[in-house]
Amino acid sequence: MSCDLGVDTDDIRLAASAMTDAADDFAQPGRLTVAEEVRGAAGHGSAASREALGLAARRAEQGLAAADRLCAIARSLAEALHSAAGAFDQAETWCSAGF
Amino acid sequence: MPHITSTWARDYGLPDPATRASEISRADADLATAAARALGSVALAVRFGRERARAARGAIESGWSSPRAQHSLTALITLSLGVEQACGALARACTSLREAIAQAHADVDAAYAAADDVIAGSNLAAGMWAAGPEEMLRIDRERCALVHNLHAAISAIGRTLDAAASSACAALAVDPGAAVPSRVSPAVADGESRTMSRFRADLRAPTGRHHRLATAVNDALQQARAAGRTARLVAYDPDDPAGQGAVAICIGDIAEATSVAVLVPGVGNSPAHMADSIGLAEALTASADNATGTSGTTATVLWFGYDIPLSWTKDGPGETPYDTARGAVVDSLRAIDASDALQGGISLATFVQSIRPMMRAGSNLALVGHSYGSTTVAQAARTLNRDAGVDDIVLLGSPGVGYGIATADDFHAVDADHVFSLSFPLDPVPAVGRSDAIDDIFPAGGLARAVTLGSGAGPFGPHPSDESFGATVIAAPSNEPVDSAVDFDQHAMSNYLSGRSLAAVGAVAAARYQQVPVRRSRS
Numbered sequence: 326m327s328c329d330l331g332v333d334t335d336d337i338r339l340a341a342s343a344m345t346d347a348a349d350d351f352a353q354p355g356r357l358t359v360a361e362e363v364r365g366a367a368g369h370g371s372a373a374s375r376e377a378l379g380l381a382a383r384r385a386e387q388g389l390a391a392a393d394r395l396c397a398i399a400r401s402l403a404e405a406l407h408s409a410a411g412a413f414d415q416a417e418t419w420c421s422a423g424f
Numbered sequence: 425m426p427h428i429t430s431t432w433a434r435d436y437g438l439p440d441p442a443t444r445a446s447e448i449s450r451a452d453a454d455l456a457t458a459a460a461r462a463l464g465s466v467a468l469a470v471r472f473g474r475e476r477a478r479a480a481r482g483a484i485e486s487g488w489s490s491p492r493a494q495h496s497l498t499a500l501i502t503l504s505l506g507v508e509q510a511c512g513a514l515a516r517a518c519t520s521l522r523e524a525i526a527q528a529h530a531d532v533d534a535a536y537a538a539a540d541d542v543i544a545g546s547n548l549a550a551g552m553w554a555a556g557p558e559e560m561l562r563i564d565r566e567r568c569a570l571v572h573n574l575h576a577a578i579s580a581i582g583r584t585l586d587a588a589a590s591s592a593c594a595a596l597a598v599d600p601g602a603a604v605p606s607r608v609s610p611a612v613a614d615g616e617s618r619t620m621s622r623f624r625a626d627l628r629a630p631t632g633r634h635h636r637l638a639t640a641v642n643d644a645l646q647q648a649r650a651a652g653r654t655a656r657l658v659a660y661d662p663d664d665p666a667g668q669g670a671v672a673i674c675i676g677d678i679a680e681a682t683s684v685a686v687l688v689p690g691v692g693n694s695p696a697h698m699a700d701s702i703g704l705a706e707a708l709t710a711s712a713d714n715a716t717g718t719s720g721t722t723a724t725v726l727w728f729g730y731d732i733p734l735s736w737t738k739d740g741p742g743e744t745p746y747d748t749a750r751g752a753v754v755d756s757l758r759a760i761d762a763s764d765a766l767q768g769g770i771s772l773a774t775f776v777q778s779i780r781p782m783m784r785a786g787s788n789l790a791l792v793g794h795s796y797g798s799t800t801v802a803q804a805a806r807t808l809n810r811d812a813g814v815d816d817i818v819l820l821g822s823p824g825v826g827y828g829i830a831t832a833d834d835f836h837a838v839d840a841d842h843v844f845s846l847s848f849p850l851d852p853v854p855a856v857g858r859s860d861a862i863d864d865i866f867p868a869g870g871l872a873r874a875v876t877l878g879s880g881a882g883p884f885g886p887h888p889s890d891e892s893f894g895a896t897v898i899a900a901p902s903n904e905p906v907d908s909a910v911d912f913d914q915h916a917m918s919n920y921l922s923g924r925s926l927a928a929v930g931a932v933a934a935a936r937y938q939q940v941p942v943r944r945s946r947s
Contacts, residue, residue: 331489332487332488332489333486333487333488334487335487336483336484336486336487336488337483337484337487337488339480339483339487340479340480340481340483340484340487340493340497341480343476343477343479343480343483344476344477344480344497346476347472347473347474347476347477347480347500348473350469350470350472350473350476351469351470351473351504353465353469354462354465354466354469357461357462357465359458359461359462359465360462362454362455362458362462363455363458363459363462364811365810365811365812365813366455366458366459367815367838367839367841367842368451368452368455368841369450369451369452369839369841370447370448370449370450370451370452370585370841371447371448371451371582371585371586371589372586372937372938372940372942373585373586373587373589373590373593373937373938374447374448374450374451374525374585374586374589375841375842375937376589376593376935376936376937376938377521377589377590377592377593377596378451378452378455378456378459378521378589379788379815379935379937380592380593380596380597380935381455381456381459381460381514381517381518381521381592381596382455382458382459382786383596383786383787383788383935384459384463384514384518384596384598384599384600384786385458385459385462385463385466385514385518385786386785386786387599387600387601387784387785387786388462388463388466388467388507388510388511388514388600388601389462389466389785390601390784390785390786391466391470391507391511391600391601391604392466392469392470392507392601394601394604394605394606394607395470395473395500395503395504395507395604396473397607398500398503398604398605399473399477399500402480402496402497402500405493405496406480406484406493409488409493
């Protein structure tokens with residue numbers, strides 16, 4: 326009875342590790358001091374300046390939030406890949422043991 | 425110290441160039457720089473992350489034939505490419521804006537330096553009385569010409585900056601993370617679950633005050649839904665404050681809206697009659713949507729979360745006749761000064777902090793208060809700090825901003841540039857707020873304030889439409905014809921939230937300040 330499930334768990338773990346690194350990259354901007362400078366900042370001056378500066382701060386905040394959400398997605402993918410690699414290893418172990 | 429040209433402008437009755445120069449100087453180039461840096465950092469970090477995701481996809485392609493894992497990684501790569509490109513474009517727009525602001529600041533400095541050169545070269549600062557009549561006339565003439573020319577030059581610089589800012593607004597129209605799915609935080613989901621459980625339990629109760637309140641709230645929700653709106657209960661506590669009930673209904677999708685307004689009603693309103701005000705929340709939502717040019721971008725939270733004075737006729741009977749009578753007296757006395765708004769402001773501040781996690785990042789949040797609600801909004805804006813994420817406050821038909829606030833610079837939650845006020849000329853309530861009439865009727869209140877706050881403190885504090893307060897005063901006419909010398913229809917929230925005044929409030933709620941007609945802005 327074959328126990329080869331047709332997967333290479335080393336590759337899957339490699340992918341999981343790359344996704345963990347990707348999540349760390351996505352998390353970087355939120356740790357910068359400049360992130361605090363734009364969060365909740367308001368524009369001043371004429372109506373046009375206020376509107377433009379308010380939008381600039383808002384878009385920066387949204388960019389930081391988008392990076393945070395990408396980080397969360399990458400981290401959950403990394404966890405899923407780690408789990409999948411572990412499950413495949415376990416399945417192969419059981420298969421080899423005759424289950 | 426004001427520039428000498430400001431003194432001359434006043435003396436000769438000419439427009440002061442410093443007014444526009446001050447407005448230009450308040451445009452903060454550092455904010456544009458910080459935004460550009462933040463967006464640039466995101467673009468770079470997302471590119472690195474995307475490259476790693478591509479490497480992960482390569483490993484998966486060789487190690488696992490499942491298309492599902494590959495699709496998940498491909499989706500992330502596509503999303504991150506979109507974020508990277510959007511942030512890169514937005515960073516460039518912010519950089520252009522910063523350059524335009526810096527150029528305007530330099531041009532203003534240069535215009536004043538040139539004016540100083542003319543003053544020195546033509547001896548315009550010399551004492552007039554030592555000169556002969558002809559020389560006096562020459563100095564007068566040249567001073568006037570200088571002020572006029574300087575004003576024209578500064579105005580031109582302002583127009584150039586405004587044009588650059590308008591272009592920046594167009595370039596900054598897109599949320600870079602719009603396509604990236606968000607998740608509801610467990611704390612928010614838990615809070616919503618508890619709110620709905622309590623509401624449903626009261627709705628199922630056979631009778632009693634809680635049941636009456638829940639039924640009224642349900643009617644308001646159904647009314648909004650029947651009009652085709654998304655309506656959601658975001659706060660429900662039948663016993664708070666002081667037994668009146670604290671309820672908040674959101675018209676529109678608070679989680680997806682780019683602008684959220686919290687509408688705070690004034691005296692005579694009750695959560696037991698929320699349906700009466702639902703139409704106004706819908707109108708404000710539609711008006712803000714109209715200002716952005718896109719429907720579905722705004723949500724309005726109708727907040728009945730403070731112990732609203734003079735609401736006893738609508739609150740319904742208390743548990744006993746004594747409770748009802750006592751409630752009526754206490755409720756009426758609360759309307760005679762701003763004391764109740766102190767506590768209301770704290771409640772509103774707490775509520776604002778509770779809804780920020782429900783909102784998407786970077787969305788605009790405006791607090792709009794009418795009548796006593798405006799005093800409550802002002803007190804909340806004094807209580808909260810900048811971290812609370814309030815962008816603007818709008819004070820409609822205000823009797824005053826309450827205690828502890830002397831000018832628009834005293835708000836902690838927002839800068840003075842983001843304080844808006846509108847009072848119709850024949851609205852009797854702002855006039856009552858400014859007068860001593862209430863202190864004549866209830867001298868004990870005036871005495872208590874004099875002891876605690878110092879002499880000169882009116883029952884409702886400074887008026888936000890007064891020039892000395894320093895708010896931006898909206899220019900919009902009343903929508904109601906005047907029927908009598910004292911016409912309370914002029915004060916109605918429905919009067920403020922219709923016609924051109926509604927359009928102006930909607931524009932503030934949507935942070936489209938260029939669309940707000942202004943009678944007087946800060947200088």
